[in-house]
Amino acid sequence: MKHLVLALSVFPAALSAEQTRSLDAHMHGAGTLGIAFSGTEFSLSLEAPGADIVGFEHAALSAEDRDLVQAAISDLAKPLSLFVVPNEAGCTVKSANVALAMAQIGKHEAGGDHSDEATEGHAHSEDQETRHSEFHAEYLITCQNIDAIDSIRFDYFERFPNSQELDVQVVSPKGARAYEVERSAADLDLRGMF
Amino acid sequence: MTLFRLAFLSLKSRGMTVGLTILAIALSVVLFLGVEKLRTGARASFTDTISDTDxxxxxxxxxxxxxxxxxxxxxxxxxxxxxxxxxxxxxxxxxxxxxxxxxxxxxxxxxxxxxxxxxxxxxxxxxxxxxxxxxxxxxxxxxxxxxxxxxxxxxxxxxxxxxxxxxxxxxxxxxxxxxxxxxxxxxxxxxxxxxxxxxxxxxxxxxxxxxxxxxxxxxxxxxxxxxxxxxxxxxxxxxxxxxxxxxxxxxxxxxxxxxxxxxxxxxxLPGVALQELWGIVGIAETALVGVSAMVVVTALIGMSAMILSGLNARRREMAILRAMGAGPRAVVALLMIEAILMGAIGSATGVVLLYLGLIAVQPWLDYTYGLYLPITALTAQEGLLLIAVVAASALVSLLPAIRAYRMSLADGMMVKM
Incomplete structure (x- = not known):
């Protein structure tokens, strides 16, 4: 009987689906950062859950929330104070793009299943919207002496107290490597990548 | 210097036993370094499967x-x-x-x-x-x-x-x-x-x-x-x-x-995925290193046992040394120098055997398994490993040396009929 009910509730939804539905794995506390070195420049590509950056993921409706988002975006626009490279490298930001992306899955019907929320590890009790927000940022940085970058200090964790870790992928002429930088060990050792 | 010469000559006089002990150490070193070379070679070969693809x-x-x-x-x-x-x-x-x-x-x-x-x-x-x-x-x-x-x-x-x-x-x-x-x-x-x-x-x-x-x-x-x-x-x-x-x-x-x-x-990114995959395979790699390290330890314990069992046979030698004016410390030093010599000769022989072996199997490995082992000089880490083997020889010789020290205080001086 249980199976039948399940089948009935799934089928109409499947038949009426007109658009593709997909939702990224979204884990609070963890973001991703890509760093690519080439010539005298490097690019940074950051993706972090709204919960890490501003502490909430619903649309910023109150003035207070909007201020938080504004402050976060303006701080995110200064990548070199979040990801600190040695002074000797003489780096300056060439471009910075920060965006707040809302991920939303369809409309929520009564009794619909919440399986798409399973990945996030907590249930919304009051907030019934299946909504996640993510901050996306892309930076291009140019340096006078890029070889001096032997490590990057992640002050990012200090600025955003809800963030716990960043999965970092680094690409350099020497190849590609993955690292995990955590709040407790917020330094990325890049020796061996040049 | 005299002690060093004495140790060398003493080892020489027991050529067969000492030779076998050195061979055991040499083979264990070959295995240990060989595993290390194979491991890094396999990793490099594996990582080299694809390059220049972003x-x-x-x-x-x-x-x-x-x-x-x-x-x-x-x-x-x-x-x-x-x-x-x-x-x-x-x-x-x-x-x-x-x-x-x-x-x-x-x-x-x-x-x-x-x-x-x-x-x-x-x-x-x-x-x-x-x-x-x-x-x-x-x-x-x-x-x-x-x-x-x-x-x-x-x-x-x-x-x-x-x-x-x-x-x-x-x-x-x-x-x-x-x-x-x-x-x-x-x-x-x-x-x-x-x-x-x-x-x-x-x-x-x-x-x-x-x-x-x-x-x-x-x-x-x-x-x-x-x-x-x-x-x-x-x-x-x-x-x-x-x-x-x-x-x-x-x-x-x-x-x-x-x-x-x-x-x-x-x-x-292929490099990142390869790294992730190697992280899974890497456990077996660690096990392999552990096993080969145990083989080195076994060879060294064998050497310690060899020196220990030789002590009885060398009572007379020790007594003469003491009679000639050598202090008990000199006896300890003699045994330790012997062990260090065996460890060092064993390690050196191991390195020579390793490179001979590498030169011999390299083309075959590359052809049959696509595993390319570059013949490079010992890395600093491998050098340290060799020094560790010699130091460990000195350490394991302490047991027979202390025993000889105790024995030599009295043994051989007393008349036993």
């Missing part, structure tokens, strides 16, 4: 899985990538080149891969080496195939031979109506390419023209000439190798692919 794109699954089926031809894809999506990604301004690959058919025990001729220009391994042809050249006709070195060797193929491609992996249904001709044989690379039959992407489509739902369509098969005239644009591919215009854009392209709205796709 991203690998496939259906959304796991990064390791995508790497395994697209590069190592292990396992199968969960899904295909539609041709439309591939075209869409390939035409992005950041993408400088894109080589599609299509897997799923086989020839005997070897995988058949459909791709474009650009594959031979783009695929590189071992730090930028390109694929070379032993004989023949890239396929030019629809039914041309290029085979890897292992395929050619094991099946005795040469340019011009016909081959039949089987549908799926088990060759229960062969595409007998569409025979291929070998247009080229690749040089040995030590990568999975050696075990691959490469055909054009259109050829993969062509051999499936007369097949529906996995079974051959009744009626006369479409002739080869008719197939050549057909539009054989594939509907889907298995995966694609991508290169970007500038490394700075790798992550932009990766994100665009991972968030591609029309189809669930996944793009991975």
């Amino acid at each position: 991203l690998i794109m496939g259906a959304r699954s796991g990064s390791v899985q995508l790497l395994l089926y697209s590069v190592f031809r292990i396992g199968n894809a969960t899904n295909n990538v539609t041709w439309e999506s591939f075209q869409d990604i390939a035409s992005r301004p950041e993408v400088s080149w894109a080589v599609p690959i299509s897997l799923g058919d086989s020839h005997r025990q070897f995988r058949v891969m459909g791709t474009t001729p650009e594959y031979f220009e783009r695929y590189s391994y071992r730090g930028g080496r390109r694929l070379d042809f032993q004989q023949g050249r890239v396929m030019s006709d629809l039914f041309d195939a290029v085979v890897g070195a292992d395929v050619a060797e094991q099946l005795g193929y040469k340019v011009g031979d016909p081959i039949i491609v089987a549908h799926g992996l088990a060759s229960f249904t062969e595409h007998e109506d569409t025979p291929f001709r070998i247009s080229g044989v690749l040089e040995k690379t030590g990568t999975p390419v050696d075990r691959t039959v490469v055909v054009s992407l259109e050829a993969i489509e062509a051999i499936h023209v007369d097949w529906q739902s996995g079974a051959q369509r009744p009626g006369a098969p479409t002739s080869a000439d008719r197939l050549r005239e057909m539009d054989l644009q594939p509907a889907a591919i298995t995966a694609a190798m991508l290169g970007v215009e500038s490394p700075l854009q790798i992550f932009t392209v990766q994100r665009a692919i991972n968030e591609y709205p029309e189809e669930p796709l996944l793009a991975v």
Whole structure:
């Protein structure tokens, strides 16, 4: 009987689906950062859950929330104070793009299943919207002496107290490597990548 | 200095036992360093399977899985990538080149891969080496195939031979109506390419023209000439190798692919996926190092036992030394110097044996297993390991040395009748 009910509730939804539905794995506390070195420049590509950056993921409706988002975006626009490279490298930001992306899955019907929320590890009790927000940022940085970058200090964790870790992928002429930088060990050792 | 000479001469006088002990140490050192060389060599060989490809794109699954089926031809894809999506990604301004690959058919025990001729220009391994042809050249006709070195060797193929491609992996249904001709044989690379039959992407489509739902369509098969005239644009591919215009854009392209709205796709950086895969394999590696380290320890304990058992036989020697004015400390020093000498000679012999062995097996390993072991000088870490072996010899000799010290205080001086 249980199976039948399940089948009935799934089928109409499947038949009426007109658009593709997909939702990224979204884990609070963890973001991703890509760093690519080439010539005298490097690019940074950051993706972090709204919960890490501003502490909430619903649309910023109150003035207070909007201020938080504004402050976060303006701080995110200064990548070199979040990801600190040695002074000797003489780096300056060439471009910075920060965006707040809302991920939303369809409309929520009564009794619909919440399986798409399973990945996030907590249930919304009051907030019934299946909504996640993510901050996306892309930076291009140019340096006078890029070889001096032997490590990057992640002050990012200090600025955003809800963030716990960043999965970092680094690409350099020497190849590609993955690292995990955590709040407790917020330094990325890049020796061996040049 | 006298002690050193004494120790050396004493060892020399017991040539057979000492020789065997040194041999045991030498062999354990060979094993230990050999495992180390093999480990780093295997890792490098493995990492060298693919280079100069910025991203690998496939259906959304796991990064390791995508790497395994697209590069190592292990396992199968969960899904295909539609041709439309591939075209869409390939035409992005950041993408400088894109080589599609299509897997799923086989020839005997070897995988058949459909791709474009650009594959031979783009695929590189071992730090930028390109694929070379032993004989023949890239396929030019629809039914041309290029085979890897292992395929050619094991099946005795040469340019011009016909081959039949089987549908799926088990060759229960062969595409007998569409025979291929070998247009080229690749040089040995030590990568999975050696075990691959490469055909054009259109050829993969062509051999499936007369097949529906996995079974051959009744009626006369479409002739080869008719197939050549057909539009054989594939509907889907298995995966694609991508290169970007500038490394700075790798992550932009990766994100665009991972968030591609029309189809669930996944793009991975080959180096990162290899690292992830090696992290899984790495446990066995650690176990191997542990076992070989235990062998060194065993050899050293053997040496300690040898010195200890020799003590009784050398009572007289010790007594004479004492009578000649050597203090008990000198006796301890003598035994320790003997052990250090054995450890050092054993290690040195081990290193010599290791390099002789490496020179002997290197070509064979490269040819048979595609495992290239570069013959390089000992690394600082390996040097430290050798010093550790010598230091450990001194340490394990403490037990017999202390015993000899105690014995020599009284033993041999007293008259025992």
